[in-house]
Every structure is written in structure tokens, then in C-alpha cells.
Amino acid sequence: MRTDWFSEAGYGLFVHWTTNSLPKEGEKKCYKDAVRDFRLNEFVSQVVASGAKFLFFTITHAEMKVPFPLNELDEIVPNYTCDRDLILELASALEKHDIRLMLYFNGEDSVGKAWREATGFDTNPTLHAEYCYKVTEAISKKYGKKIHGWWIDCCYEPDVCGGRGTRYDYERYASALRAGNEDAIIAFNFRGTCGWGSSWGKGIADYQAGEENGLDFLPKGRFSGEGDTQWFALCWMDEFWVHEKEGTPSPVHQSYEVLEYVRAIKSKGGVFAYNCALYQEGLIADKTFEQLKWLKAHGIDE
Numbered sequence: 001m002r003t004d005w006f007s008e009a010g011y012g013l014f015v016h017w018t019t020n021s022l023p024k025e026g027e028k029k030c031y032k033d034a035v036r037d038f039r040l041n042e043f044v045s046q047v048v049a050s051g052a053k054f055l056f057f058t059i060t061h062a063e064m065k066v067p068f069p070l071n072e073l074d075e076i077v078p079n080y081t082c083d084r085d086l087i088l089e090l091a092s093a094l095e096k097h098d099i100r101l102m103l104y105f106n107g108e109d110s111v112g113k114a115w116r117e118a119t120g121f122d123t124n125p126t127l128h129a130e131y132c133y134k135v136t137e138a139i140s141k142k143y144g145k146k147i148h149g150w151w152i153d154c155c156y157e158p159d160v161c162g163g164r165g166t167r168y169d170y171e172r173y174a175s176a177l178r179a180g181n182e183d184a185i186i187a188f189n190f191r192g193t194c195g196w197g198s199s200w201g202k203g204i205a206d207y208q209a210g211e212e213n214g215l216d217f218l219p220k221g222r223f224s225g226e227g228d229t230q231w232f233a234l235c236w237m238d239e240f241w242v243h244e245k246e247g248t249p250s251p252v253h254q255s256y257e258v259l260e261y262v263r264a265i266k267s268k269g270g271v272f273a274y275n276c277a278l279y280q281e282g283l284i285a286d287k288t289f290e291q292l293k294w295l296k297a298h299g300i301d302e
Contacts, residue, residue, distance in 0.1 A: 002185050002206050003230040005100070006149070007222055009053035010266040011300055013292075014104075014151075014234055014273040015284075018061035019111065020244040023280040035067040035082040038282035044093045046284045050292035051301030055094060056151055056234075056273060058104040059087065059139070061242070064115040072138035076131060077114045091146040102149035102185075103139070107132040108157060125159035125167035132168070137176035140184070149185035150177045151209060151234075156191045165190055170204045187232065207232045207271070215253055215261040222269025231270040238288040239277035249277045249285035255294045262300055 019031045029037065047055055059066050066073060067086035074081055091101045107128065109115040120127040140147065152173070159167045170188060178184050189209035208225030210217070210232040219231035237258070238249040251258075262272045274292070276284045284292070 002183055006054070006185060006207065006230060006232075006271055007269050009100075010271055011262055012052040012054035012056070012099075012271075012273050013047060013050060014056040014275040015278045016058050016061060016104075016242045016275060017278040017280075017282065018058055018063070018242055018244075019065055020062040020242055021278060021280040022243050022246070024283065024285075028280060031063075031065050032082050034280050035084050035086050038067070038084075038086055040086070040089055040093060040282065043278075043282045043284070044090070044097075046289055046292070047094065047099060048097050049289075049296065050274075050284075051296030052099060052274075053301065054100040054102060054148070054273075055090075056102045056104055056149075057087070057090065058106075060106045060109070061104070061153075062111045064107070064109040064112065066139075068142075070135070070138060070142065073135055076118050076135075080115070087143060088146070091143060095146070100148040101146065102151065103147055104151045104153065105132075105136055105139075106153040107135075108154040123160065125157075129168045129173075133172060133176040136173070137179045140177055140180035142180065144180040145183075147181060147184060149187075149206075151187050151189065152177070153189045153209075155188040174204050185230075187229075190226070202227045205229050210234050210273075215257060218264055219268040219270035224268075231265075231268070232273070233265065233270065234273045234275060236275045236277070237291075238275075238285060241275060241277060243277035243279055243285075248287070250287040251291045255291050255298075258291070259295055259298055259300055262295075 022028055065080045067082050070081050094101050119131040156164050158164045174186050177186050185206040187207045187209045188205050207230035212233050212235045217233050225231040238251050243249055265272045276288055
């Protein structure tokens with residue numbers, strides 16, 4: 001089963017690093033410069049020190065800009081790609097430590113207008129969906145087996161008639177996401193607005209999106225996730241998903257509470273991802289990193 005390794009891993013990191021991310025110090029850089037200057041080696045060292053078995057990394061979030069070259073996106077909107085292939089470098093670096101890389105994708109583009117206008121996001125949801133399939137398929141083929149899974153956001157977006165979650169053909173979407181790796185695991189985030197109650201959704205995803213705001217969500221069993229999928233929880237742990245406000249991110253939960261919570265999840269075959277609001281430099285905040293090291297020292301990865 002595709003999620004066997006995921007359940008065995010039990011614990012990993014999710015980082016939101018976007019065009020909105022602020023630096024630890026100095027002036028905020030434009031996205032291309034931030035990608036160019038991303039402190040990859042230091043970041044990977046932090047991930048390794050955390051004990052994480054997997055890492056989710058945002059490739060689109062606030063805007064549809066991606067941290068790598070991609071002709072298929074350039075053909076739709078100009079200047080949304082980068083010369084540095086940060087994802088290839090990141091995947092290759094993590095492989096050396098047996099840490100699996102997965103990608104977050106959001107086809108909404110809540111900040112920019114070029115992508116929304118070019119793809120008909122607000123006027124032709126079926127056309128917009130086709131562009132999402134095209135771009136994600138190209139990314140999947142580009143990286144192949146270096147990418148072990150996907151977390152697809154904003155699947156609760158309505159079409160022009162108001163039907164929530166209906167703009168996508170999820171079977172087709174899943175096929176595009178697995179074009180380069182048939183074993184990649186997939187979650188679609190409905191944020192509780194649709195669920196897997198209808199025939200167009202249930203049975204297609206491998207694990208639930210599990211987006212949560214606190215440590216009070218527990219599995220009944222390994223496959224008690226939405227639509228009888230692998231149970232998974234994703235929670236922001238230091239700042240509300242993205243470091244986009246002035247100040248220093250720091251943990252919002254006591255370390256022992258996190259440890260007990262993750263152990264309870266893992267005892268039922270579930271999986272937990274600790275979300276860090278990454279600095280624009282590509283680093284986890286100091287206090288958050290201290291908690292991650294404490295968790296590893298106390299066996300969260302065992």
C-alpha cells in the first residue's frame with residue numbers, strides 16, 4: 001500500500017515558505033532573489049536535527065510562483081519561475097538522510113492576478129482545472145521518484161455556479177500528480193466543506209489533508225481519515241502557517257504536550273506533521289528549532 005512508509009514514519013515537518021515570507025533580518029527580497037539565496041545546507045541540517053522522516057515544502061501558496069524552472073508555467077504566465085532549481089537541490093540533499101520530500105500545491109493564487117486571469121479561475125473553473133493538471137503533471141514528470149507525495153490545497157473553491165469542490169476531476173488530478181511517480185501519495189484539502197461523501201472524491205486520495213489548529217485531533221485507527229484514508233494531522237506550531245508578520249516565531253505548545261500528542265497519534269498508526277513558519281532566508285526560527293531538537297532527544301522519531 002502506498003501509505004505504508006508514511007504510517008511507519010509517523011512524524012515529519014511541513015514548512016510554509018512563500019512569496020509572503022519575511023526575513024529574520026534585513027529587507028525582504030523579491031521571490032527570485034530569495035530562491036537564489038535560500039540557505040539550503042543550513043535548512044537541511046535543521047530538518048535532519050529535528051528527526052523528521054519526511055518534509056512537505058510549499059511550491060505555491062500566496063502566488064503561483066515556483067522555486068524552479070518550468071516551461072509549462074512560463075507558457076501560461078511570464079516571470080513566475082526561477083533559474084535555481086531549489087526543489088531538485090532539496091530533494092537530492094534530503095535523500096542522503098533518507099528523508100522523503102513531498103510538495104504542497106495551491107492553484108488559487110490569492111495574491112497575483114496574472115495566473116487567475118490567464119487560467120479563467122474566476123470565470124471558467126473547468127479551464128482553470130485543466131491548467132492545474134497541466135502544471136502539476138509537468139512538475140511530477142520533472143522530478144519523478146524524487147517527489148514522494150502531494151498535498152493539494154483549496155479543493156473547496158466553488159465553481160461559478162457555487163458548487164464547492166466541483167471544479168476539479170479528482171481522478172484526473174491524481175493521475176497528473178502521479179505522472180512521474182505512480183507511488184506518490186496524495187491528499188486533497190477540502191477544509192471540511194465537502195468531504196468524500198460523493199462519488200467524485202471518495203477512494204482517490206491516499207491520506208486526509210488533516211489541517212488543524214490545535215492538539216486535540218486523534219485517530220480512531222490508521223484508516224480513520226476522511227474517506228477511509230490514512231489518518232494524518234497537520235498543525236501550525238509556531239506562527240499561523242507563514243511568517244508574514246513582524247516578530248519572531250516561537251512554539252505555541254509545550255514540548256511535552258507535543259511529544260505526548262504525537263505518540264498518541266503514532267500508537268494508532270496515524271501521522272503528524274509539525275508546521276514551521278520558515279524565515280525568507282530558509283531557516284527555522286531559533287526557539288522552534290530548540291523545541292524540535294528537544295522532541296528528537298526525547299524520542300519523537302522512534
